[in-house]
Amino acid sequence: MLGLSKKDLNLLFIVFVLTMCAPFILNPFPEGSAMAQFNAGYPDLMQRFVIFGIFAIGFNILFGLTGYLSFGHAAFLGVGSYSAVWMFKLLSMNVIPAIVLSVMVAGLFSVLIGYISLRRSGIYFSILTLAFAQMSFALAYSVLTPVTGGETGLQLALNDPRILDGAASSAGNIPVPGLFGLEMRDSTFLRLGDWVFTFNVGYYFSAVIMLLSFYLAIRIFRSPFGMMLRAIKSNQQRMNYTGLNPKPYTLAAFVISGMYAGLAGGLMAAMDPLAGAERMFWTASGEVVLMTILGGVGTLIGPVLGAGLIKYMENIISKINSEILHGWFAFMPDGIEDFMVAIVYPFIGKGWHLTLGIVFMLVVIFLPGGLVEGGQRIARMFRRKKTTQDNTPGTTEPAE
Amino acid sequence: MGILEVKNVGKRFGGLQALGDVNLSVAENSVHAIIGPNGAGKSTLLNCLVGKLIPDTGSVMFDGQSVLGRLPHEINQMGISRVFQTPEIFGDLTVLENMMIPCFAQRDGAFGLNAIADMMKDREIVDRALDMLDEMNMLDKREMHAASLSRGDKRRLEIGMCLSQRPRLLLLDEPTAGMARADTNNTIDLLKQIKDERDITIAIIEHDMHVVFSLAERITVLAQGTPLVEDTPDKIKGHPKVREAYLGEAA
Ligand SMILES: Nc1ncnc2c1ncn2[C@@H]1O[C@H](COP(=O)(O)OP(=O)(O)O)[C@@H](O)[C@H]1O
Numbered sequence: 001m002l003g004l005s006k007k008d009l010n011l012l013f014i015v016f017v018l019t020m021c022a023p024f025i026l027n028p029f030p031e032g033s034a035m036a037q038f039n040a041g042y043p044d045l046m047q048r049f050v051i052f053g054i055f056a057i058g059f060n061i062l063f064g065l066t067g068y069l070s071f072g073h074a075a076f077l078g079v080g081s082y083s084a085v086w087m088f089k090l091l092s093m094n095v096i097p098a099i100v101l102s103v104m105v106a107g108l109f110s111v112l113i114g115y116i117s118l119r120r121s122g123i124y125f126s127i128l129t130l131a132f133a134q135m136s137f138a139l140a141y142s143v144l145t146p147v148t149g150g151e152t153g154l155q156l157a158l159n160d161p162r163i164l165d166g167a168a169s170s171a172g173n174i175p176v177p178g179l180f181g182l183e184m185r186d187s188t189f190l191r192l193g194d195w196v197f198t199f200n201v202g203y204y205f206s207a208v209i210m211l212l213s214f215y216l217a218i219r220i221f222r223s224p225f226g227m228m229l230r231a232i233k234s235n236q237q238r239m240n241y242t243g244l245n246p247k248p249y250t251l252a253a254f255v256i257s258g259m260y261a262g263l264a265g266g267l268m269a270a271m272d273p274l275a276g277a278e279r280m281f282w283t284a285s286g287e288v289v290l291m292t293i294l295g296g297v298g299t300l301i302g303p304v305l306g307a308g309l310i311k312y313m314e315n316i317i318s319k320i321n322s323e324i325l326h327g328w329f330a331f332m333p334d335g336i337e338d339f340m341v342a343i344v345y346p347f348i349g350k351g352w353h354l355t356l357g358i359v360f361m362l363v364v365i366f367l368p369g370g371l372v373e374g375g376q377r378i379a380r381m382f383r384r385k386k387t388t389q390d391n392t393p394g395t396t397e398p399a400e
Numbered sequence: 401m402g403i404l405e406v407k408n409v410g411k412r413f414g415g416l417q418a419l420g421d422v423n424l425s426v427a428e429n430s431v432h433a434i435i436g437p438n439g440a441g442k443s444t445l446l447n448c449l450v451g452k453l454i455p456d457t458g459s460v461m462f463d464g465q466s467v468l469g470r471l472p473h474e475i476n477q478m479g480i481s482r483v484f485q486t487p488e489i490f491g492d493l494t495v496l497e498n499m500m501i502p503c504f505a506q507r508d509g510a511f512g513l514n515a516i517a518d519m520m521k522d523r524e525i526v527d528r529a530l531d532m533l534d535e536m537n538m539l540d541k542r543e544m545h546a547a548s549l550s551r552g553d554k555r556r557l558e559i560g561m562c563l564s565q566r567p568r569l570l571l572l573d574e575p576t577a578g579m580a581r582a583d584t585n586n587t588i589d590l591l592k593q594i595k596d597e598r599d600i601t602i603a604i605i606e607h608d609m610h611v612v613f614s615l616a617e618r619i620t621v622l623a624q625g626t627p628l629v630e631d632t633p634d635k636i637k638g639h640p641k642v643r644e645a646y647l648g649e650a651a
């Protein structure tokens with residue numbers, strides 16, 4: 001079905017169920033309980049999960065398959081956001097044209113940066129992409145202020161032309177992005193006892209696009225093109241002497257992953273119609289590298305998991321403060337309580353980066369294949385006894 | 401006129417004249433061996449033929465067309481495949497995938513943006529790759545990662561990959577180096593079979609005289625970057641200059 005093998009179809013189905021049921025899965029704790037702060041089922045964060053999932057899926061097509069480590073992919077994300085906001089300002093608040101333009105502009109931009117950066121490989125390639133991204137950041141932050149809004153960022157204004165929906169927006173409020181009347185920020189709530197589940201239009205829109213992106217990534221991984229990309233990573237010399245030109249292959253991979261980043265950037269703007277230069281800063285480029293490595297480089301599902309984990313930590317752990325900690329350890333004798341709080345404190349709130357760093361180190365050292373390898377090890381432990389019977393000699397592709 | 405014509409090729413690395421003034425003509429559908437002591441410039445000569453190095457002087461013509469100034473993949477697409485001195489395969493890919501890549505390259509050219517189709521459903525390519533693996537006696541290893549193959553198998557795989565491109569000229573750089581006797585004999589049989597079954601020209605660099613004398617129709621002896629003599633195997637065996645320069649130490 002869908003041109004996928006059974007294994008890939010299962011994977012796609014799992015991701016489908018996870019994303020569609022995310023409002024439930026991410027909100028396991030009842031409202032008002034002590035654990036409720038670990039709930040991640042609110043629209044903002046759920047949107048970020050899937051949008052950064054798209055970003056990481058695309059990044060992995062370049063880094064995971066060809067091994068070329070770009071350190072400047074946030075530039076394409078930023079370009080995508082700016083394009084989308086401009087589309088909202090000039091054309092219409094409908095998200096479709098905005099996102100289409102994001103992808104196209106990011107694609108063009110990545111042809112240019114890719115063409116130049118791919119003249120080198122290894123660390124020099126990474127440095128070139130980093131340089132381009134920082135240049136883009138500097139341009140967006142100051143030089144191109146009329147286009148990008150500079151320090152304050154690009155925002156919508158009441159008097160924007162919006163030529164397609166001019167009449168509709170004369171109500172006096174700045175309109176919000178939508179999809180043929182459905183506003184991205186709209187949500188429905190479902191109350192079940194103490195639990196509240198939020199179903200947000202923007203989230204489901206982004207989730208559907210992520211599923212499509214994920215499906216496309218599977219197709220690319222299993223295609224002759226995907227195999228050529230893996231061949232580039234494995235042995236470029238042999239590639240050359242087999243009559244294949246690695247350059248257009250890597251450039252195509254670079255542009256595809258740049259378009260994924262542009263799509264993510266466009267979606268970010270569709271969820272919240274503003275764009276700032278900080279989206280292109282080098283730390284943002286580094287973050288997607290971390291996501292991919294944390295989840296599992298070159299695997300299909302890994303980048304999505306990595307993106308989820310990092311965004312979860314960024315948003316949940318960073319919100320824990322010392323009062324909450326005292327609450328947790330309140331059952332202990334006073335002295336021990338303070339001691340425990342003092343130990344845990346550096347890892348929460350603003351210290352979430354420390355936690356992320358430790359998690360990252362542990363994964364890289366003990367699970368070089370990322371979270372996916374962790375999952376595989378667990379699955380193997382359960383499956384050890386019945387391996388012989390259902391070990392069909394199918395195709396050997398990189399793990400999911 | 402041979403299918404491969406090398407004229408006055410010279411190559412210098414810094415102060416070292418790796419190739420002096422090499423002239424070589426390889427006749428179509430023959431097996432031509434190039435022998436010579438270590439450091440004679442044999443691999444350097446092959447590098448000049450496939451675009452890995454650009455010679456300082458001279459010309460290299462393949463089938464009437466100049467090879468110089470073309471990129472390695474373009475030269476390969478002209479019909480020249482090369483087996484390297486240390487096997488160059490796609491270690492992270494499976495044996496079957498390794499075999500499929502040259503089949504794609506031969507059919508679809510140097511670049512194809514076929515990013516949606518399932519490669520395993522391309523029956524033509526898969527069948528061709530499986531046939532070649534069968535011919536190489538490696539069908540049972542098709543799901544293995546190429547990096548985990550034995551040295552002999554890696555070499556066989558690389559030869560198979562080159563053959564599956566249906567090249568007109570196959571260049572082999574010491575294909576039996578480091579192989580056990582049995583593997584060497586297998587390789588000789590394989591090459592003999594290839595030569596009998598196909599319209600193919602083979603240029604082989606080899607250290608092992610047993611291999612050279614069981615395969616070659618003509619032999620060029622290279623020493624210090626210049627061809628010493630070129631003749632039939634029988635004549636080479638008895639040639640005093642060759643015995644002195646090379647066979648003496650190898651025997
Ligand atoms: N890329 C290179 N740079 C510098 N010197 C080289 C290079 N390649 C080969 N040489 C030198 O050229 C000479 C010939 O080498 P080579 O062609 O590999 O000999 P062989 O006949 O053993 O294959 C050797 O002295 C080698 O050290």
Ligand SMILES: [Mg+2]
Pocket residue numbers: 442443444485573
């Ligand atoms: Mg050599």
